[in-house]
Ligand SMILES: Nc1nc2c(ncn2[C@@H]2O[C@H](COP(=O)(O)OP(=O)(O)O)[C@@H](O)[C@H]2O)c(=O)[nH]1
């Protein structure tokens with residue numbers, strides 16, 4: 001409120017204004033994002049990570065930022081139901097739900113690790129290549145094949161995944177099963193072979209902050225390092241964030257991190273479009 005802002009020193013108030021202005025600009029920039037390829041109208045991003053890492057919450061949270069209010073989607077927390085066995089794409093909409101942004105986030109069943117059965121490497125790669133139809137139900141004993149209902153035989157750029165975002169929970173980074181790291185590295189190798197760039201989202205950072213009253217920055221730095229090791233990724237590809245989980249109102253600091261994540265994702269999706277364009281048209285001779 002204004003009463004509180006009045007008691008602040010001018011520099012703090014200036015900083016706060018700066019955050020709000022940046023926030024507005026960022027929402028506007030992302031809302032008006034369009035892929036740099038004429039072949040596609042939206043960047044399709046696949047979220048991959050263990051059950052409970054916050055994939056569905058991320059989609060819901062990003063949607064909330066653009067809606068201007070917290071919207072909770074039913075898909076959050078539905079860990080072992082059939083809901084998560086399907087692939088679902090969510091078009092992120094602008095304020096008032098009108099203009100869709102140039103971003104589609106794809107949610108799917110969580111990766112295995114331990115005794116959980118997740119999607120197979122084959123099925124994940126089929127999605128990325130654009131063969132899998134929307135709403136396809138994954139089943140470990142029925143791999144995606146050309147006989148699969150709705151199978152896309154000759155996928156074009158618009159059917160494919162343009163960027164992969166790995167999602168890991170910062171509060172569980174020390175206790176994830178060891179074979180999860182192997183799964184990630186294997187996935188990364190194959191996805192890189194397809195020419196698709198990858199980033200990572202480190203969720204639940206609000207929980208690691210409450211774990212200790214001591215030096216939070218130290219804990220935070222160490223978790224970023226651990227996430228990098230788990231994924232075999234440099235920390236410059238990892239964005240820390242907190243999803244909206246139980247709060248009723250938006251918070252500008254939470255929004256800022258969520259928007260950074262989206263910005264980061266779009267940057268790497270666009271890199272894919274640029275790579276793709278130069279592959280097909282070659283250098284311009286002028
Ligand atoms: N505190 C906190 N809880 C989160 C965060 N992200 C997700 N959650 C909660 O973690 C649980 C699992 O999240 P969900 O999005 O369903 O994970 P998914 O299985 O990867 O789709 C839910 O209860 C969420 O409310 C976060 O950043 N912070």
Ligand SMILES: [Mg+2]
Nearest residue numbers: 055056075084
């Ligand atoms: Mg989910």
